[in-house]
Amino acid sequence: MTGQNSATASDYVFDNDGDHSSDQHRYLAQLLDPLTFERLALTGVGPGWNCLEVGAGGGSVALWLAERVAPGGRVLATDIKPGLIPSRPGLTVARHDVVTDPLPEGAFDLIHARLVLSHLPQRRQVLSRLRAALRPGGWLQLDEIDITRWVAPPPSGGRAGEVYRAYVTATARVLGAAGSDPTWGGSAARDVAAAGLVDVDQARWTEVWERGSAGLGLLISNSHHLEDQLVAAGMTFRQLREVREVMSAPGFSAPSFEIHSILARRAGDD
Numbered sequence: 001m002t003g004q005n006s007a008t009a010s011d012y013v014f015d016n017d018g019d020h021s022s023d024q025h026r027y028l029a030q031l032l033d034p035l036t037f038e039r040l041a042l043t044g045v046g047p048g049w050n051c052l053e054v055g056a057g058g059g060s061v062a063l064w065l066a067e068r069v070a071p072g073g074r075v076l077a078t079d080i081k082p083g084l085i086p087s088r089p090g091l092t093v094a095r096h097d098v099v100t101d102p103l104p105e106g107a108f109d110l111i112h113a114r115l116v117l118s119h120l121p122q123r124r125q126v127l128s129r130l131r132a133a134l135r136p137g138g139w140l141q142l143d144e145i146d147i148t149r150w151v152a153p154p155p156s157g158g159r160a161g162e163v164y165r166a167y168v169t170a171t172a173r174v175l176g177a178a179g180s181d182p183t184w185g186g187s188a189a190r191d192v193a194a195a196g197l198v199d200v201d202q203a204r205w206t207e208v209w210e211r212g213s214a215g216l217g218l219l220i221s222n223s224h225h226l227e228d229q230l231v232a233a234g235m236t237f238r239q240l241r242e243v244r245e246v247m248s249a250p251g252f253s254a255p256s257f258e259i260h261s262i263l264a265r266r267a268g269d270d
Contacts, residue, residue, distance in 0.1 A: 023221040025058025025084060028115075030214035032259065033060055035205055036114060036143050039261045040065070043139040048072040049109040052133065054098050055116035059085035065112070066091040076108075098126055103133040114143040118184040119175075127195040137268040140197060143261045144185030147172055150257040160246045164254060166235060167223065167243040173233040174226055185260035197264035205259040215256050216247045 040061075045051065049069040053062040053076070062077035062085060069075060070090050077085050078096035085093045098113075099122050111130050117123040130140055150168060175182045184191075189202040209215035223230065223240055230240060246252055 021084065021225070022058070024218065024225060025060070027214045027218035027221055029058060029060040031218060032114065032143060033064070035203075035259060035261060036061055036112075036141075037064055039141055039143070039203065039263060040068075040110070040112065042263060043110055043141070045069065045110050045139075046073075050107060051075045052103075052108045052111045053077040054111065054113035054130070055079055056082065056085050056093075057114075059093075061112060061114065062091055062093075063088060065110075098129070103129055105132050106135050108133055108138055109135060110139045110141070112141045112143075115145065117142060117188070118144050118182060119178070119180045121179045123181075123184065124191055124195065127191060131195050131197055131266055134266040136266055138266050140192070140264050140266070141261065142188055142192065143259065144188050145182055146184070146186035146258040146260060147182045148186060148258070150255065160249070160252060163239060163243045163246055166239060167219070167230075170230050170233040170235045171222065171226070174229040177229075177233070182257075185258060188260055189262045189264075192262050192264045196267075198267050200262065200264040202263075203261045205261070207256050208253050209256050210253045211248065211250055216252075216254070220244050220247050 045065065045068050047069060048071075050073060051065045051069060053065060056062045056077035056079050059077060062075050066075045066088050073090065075091045077091060077093050078098065079085060079093075080095065080097055082093050082095050085091075087093060098116070099120060111134060113130070117126055120126055134140060147168070172182055189200050193200045207215070209219075223244055227237075227240060231237065247254075
């Protein structure tokens with residue numbers, strides 16, 4: 001789970017400077033980029049567009065956008081800790097907190113944020129700021145998760161299901177304690193509409209994760225990244241070692257969380 005904008009850098013549960021940050025972003029790109037790119041393409045993004053990528057993380061989406069808007073366009077990729085975002089022609093990287101730092105009004109043809117706003121208690125205020133930063137007719141895309149139905153044990157059941165469920169529950173507790181709402185993806189479209197954006201379109205996606213999948217790779221990486229917080233949330237180091245073995249075992253499978261992708265526009269007559 002990515003996006004480094006938050007009320008303060010220390011409040012954010014995932015750290016771009018962590019030992020497992022690169023793995024996290026690699027698995028996120030493998031898991032989510034195909035859906036993100038498919039949805040972004042629906043906007044018609046192309047040469048000359050001015051784009052903003054909020055909480056760019058490892059930069060895979062920003063790089064894709066930079067290729068699409070060349071020649072003549074530009075992409076501004078922001079993050080509280082932008083050190084993992086590569087530099088390319090047409091791509092500007094900036095340290096920026098979307099909660100507190102200013103954005104130019106009416107400046108962007110397209111704004112994208114993935115797994116960012118769910119981490120922000122001020123997400124509704126941020127939505128208003130993002131709307132104001134769009135030019136009239138400009139596009140906003142948010143990609144978020146909803147773990148409401150994710151906590152069910154996997155089909156394999158038994159001890160594997162028990163320890164997996166404990167891990168998922170503890171992860172949700174860690175995110176909640178940091179001010180995140182990992183269920184927000186399911187209601188994000190409603191908040192986007194309430195912020196005054198129009199033509200709101202929501203797509204929902206799920207799959208089954210099996211051994212070696214990007215989804216389980218992400219969860220294993222997160223179990224290392226959040227180890228101290230997970231222990232504070234009630235897991236033991238022994239349970240964490242066990243759940244890593246479970247998620248790496250032949251034959252293990254588990255349902256993914258829901259991914260919600262919301263597309264909307266700023267009205268053209270604003």
